[in-house]
Amino acid sequence: PEETAAPAQPEVKVAPPESRFLFVDVAALRAKQLRRGARSRLAGMADPTAEPSADHPRKPERVAMEEVRQGLVIFDIPAVRPEPDGEDQ
Secondary structure, eight states: OOOOOOOOOOEEEOSOOSSHHHHHHHHHHHHHHHHTTOOOOSTTOSOTTSOOOSSSOOSHHHHHHHHHHTTOSOEEEOOOOOOOOSOOO
């Protein structure tokens, strides 16, 4: 039997994005998840009744930014598709 190669998986980043624009996009999407009820991935944030502090922010946007900064949010960058030549098919 022939073995077929698995399709290439998109690149998965764990470190914070180098681009500020990508950082903002990833953090905004994560903040949206948090506002809809997702649990925080920050250590010590399991107790929602805990008082906010500099180490443990409360606003979803701040929590999301800290999660991205710490590499707790996994995201992928889809491969760029080549532009069509403009030829009719």
